[in-house]
Amino acid sequence: MPGITDKVELQNRIREIERFYRKSGRMPSYIEIGALVGFSSKNAVSSLVENLEKQNVVARARDKAGKLVPKSMAMPVKVLGTVEAGFPSPAEEELVDNLSLDDLLIQNREATFLLKVSGDSMTGAGIMQGDMVIVDKGLTPKSGDIVIAQVDGEWTMKYLRKRGDTVTLVPANPKYQPIKPKNELKIAGVVTAVVRKYR
């Protein structure tokens, strides 16, 4: 019975082939597959390909060259989802693509700005004076978002609340009152994250 580790190993091999395919825009040759997964014998590669063919990951072209064609492999592979049973082991966790803090905090780099908080109107939302907030100018603000807005000439950071046609800016500090714009409301960006460094 194939154990979880075998499956993980197979997934790893598929990922190697997939990475090659994405990078070079073509499927690797048998020799290249050998180099990718660490097989020195062509036989081992051939049985791996056979296995992958069975699982509909790749297929062999029907011409005499028998070149490989990607099947399910060309679609995004959900890595952890394929392990049906058992506790994820630390090794499996490594399979997930690493996300850097930058990737996590920044969605659209070109539209992202930093802002140092000077007021205390959002302390209830965990945004303190001196914190760095990350502001995205490209997003369409939705109700419930924390926004940087200009209301009747004054700049502020508040929750945006939309009810029907009325828009309210709601603070997260009982010291302040919600604001209903009288004349003008300009939204400079949506707050997507707050960063606070302690040491």
Place this chain on the structure above:
Amino acid sequence: MDNQPLNIFSFPQAIVHLDADAFFASCEQAIHPELKGKPVITGKERGIVAAASYEAKARGVKRGMRLFEVKKVCPDAIILPSDYETYSLFSIRMFDILRRFSPDVEEYSIDEAFVDLTGLRRSFHGSYESIAEKMRNTIETELGITVSAGVSLSKVLAKIGSKHKKPNGLTMIPGREIHLFLGKLPVEKVWGIGANTSAFLKKHGILTALQFAKREEGWIRRYLSKPYREIWHELNGRSVYPVVTETKNSYQSISKAKTFTPASRDETFVFAQLSKNLENACIKARKYRLAATRLIVFLRQQDFTSSGVEITLSKPSAYPIELFELLRNGFQQIFDAKALYRQTGVVLSGMVAESSIQYTLFEDTAKIEKMSKIYASMDRISEKYGKHTIQHGASLPAKLQAQHEGERGDVPQRKIALFKGENKRQRLGMPLLHIKV
């Protein structure tokens, strides 16, 4: 004759030229939204206008104007120190946004780009006009600055288009309408045609770009050199200049010049300024694995007169220690103890690839090896801890004194408003919004 089209097609190819409006000033207005609609000027630390917002231009402020003159014509102008760090971030972002539309983006200058749009109509389900408009809109929403654009068949024509409606305009010049745009355009306004050429053309009765474009090829071939023949083709809607996509990775020359205030007649200090420029130029040369074969030294006085000297090196180099003696000699040739200096500069030129340097038999290879090790370590230390962590003693007086008088008030806010973990030399590569919330 004049209403006869130069080209019968509308867009056999499409090139857009985008030019950010009052770029430095607009960046400031984007990160200080309360400055929108106000006359903003950058260049405080230099004492002259580096950029002026359209509001300031409307009041008569011009580039290069002295700040005391600005205060006369526009007393309520907001004068800010240049924040090049933020401007470069905006510039990089502008090019990155454009690359979402087409891979063929030429970074022509910090605030100008050419983009080849040919063949993209299908993927964007729209006209070239709508693609250009979408580019402008995306830059405006995401960066908060406006750009003017021109779309036409060649780079020269696209550039005419982007100047046609400024600020925040879009001008389409299809082949059939080229003549309508060139008829009123003085020939010296065409990109690449200088004062000498336009004077020559005038002698032959060519006053407008259209008259130039309509000259028959034989005449152009007989009287003009290749660059002008190319411009002539471009004006006729036949694209000659390609959109060059690769970013600059080599240089013919590297120049570094810095002004300082107050002006100085202190020989050690002025030489230190020069030495710092030499170090900076060499750092850049080493970064691109280049070495110089010529060195130009120049000094500029308070009254803007300048003097310079060119020195040929005995062998290519990018190591200050090898160049100091020559630098000192050159400096002493032009330094006048009675004069007041405000700027020094060096130019490394005749660049060759570092790998192509050949050493002669008489050179001490061990010494060369040692030197290359020392500079490689210096470059690594600078990369880790910031520029000028280690420098030559000769440059020290320049480091000990602020580059500009009253520098404290003239430093961009980004350099002062640091986040925990940032320092004087290393900051997050992201612009800071200066809004009090």
